[in-house]
Amino acid sequence: MRRALGWLGRGLAVVVLLLLFWQAVLLTQVVWWSRFDPGSTSFMRMRLADLREADPKATLRHQWVPYERISVHLKRAVVAAEDDRFLDHAGFDWEGIQRALERNAERGRLAAGGSTISQQLAKNLFLSPSRSWLRKGQEAVITLMIETTWSKRRILEVYLNVAEWGNGVFGAEAAARHYYGRPAASLGPGEAARLAVMLPNPRYYERNYGPRLAAHAARVQRRMIHSQVP
Incomplete structure (x- = not known):
């Protein structure tokens, strides 16, 4: 024994x-x-592998641009839509988490996450879209690492450059050119709001941008003028 x-x-x-x-x-x-730009992310590699199952020559649409070359309208729209207390919290929006826990309890499953931009970035860089407490735990640890070693400006810059915005479309520059045929620097408020509301499910909304999502984009556009960005 x-x-x-x-x-x-x-x-x-x-x-x-x-x-x-x-x-x-x-x-x-x-x-x-914190100082050097990521060449790819976990989400990018997984999506590329999926695309290459159908087409071995498939590539991602992605072009890194510095923070200054991303429209302030897109920065404000993303904060308004995804994390309106971005500048105030240290990686976790406890009110949002409480609301998510209540929704999960009502549904009897892990559905809503209440994730901040920092948490979403941690997941995109290192993890997978799977929904489990183990993955959420690792996400929380990475979020603390990012918030401790990066500025809010750097967090938003990297997030906007690696977020998925459609089928094989990653980052603000690729999204702006894909949907509007223009660089991310020239996006207007309406265009920015539309891109921001696609973030929760970009591949679906790329094909199904209906009246409900358009109404949500209009609400985000009205709120984003009050959004504070680094």
Whole structure:
């Protein structure tokens, strides 16, 4: 019995050490990306793999642009639509999380997440779209890493450059050119609001942009003039 407990203790120690090592690897990558732009993300790689199952030559539409070359209207629209307390919180919107927990309890499943821009960025960079408590836990740890080592300006810059905006379309520049044939710097308020409301389900809304979503975009456009961005 004592020997079995000893083996169990050593096994648990190994697991803990491996988990700590993995967190250190993630932190190193987060710190690196605080200064250098990500070439790709976990979401990009997964989407490219999906596309290449149908077409081995498929590529993603993605072009990195610096923060200054993204329309302020898009910055405000995304904050208004996705995370209106972006500048005030440290990565987690506790009121939003409480509302999400209440909706999940009503539905009896993990459906709504109450994610902030920082949480969405953590997921896009490193994780997957799966809905599980384990994935949410890792997302929370990465979110803390990002909020601790990055400025809010850097968080928004990277998010706008890696967010998915359609089938194989990633980042504000590719989205602006795909939907409007113009660079991200020249997007107007209406165009920005429309792109912002697509973020929760971009591949679906690319094909199904109906009256309800248009009405939501109009509400976002009215609110975004009050949005504070870094």
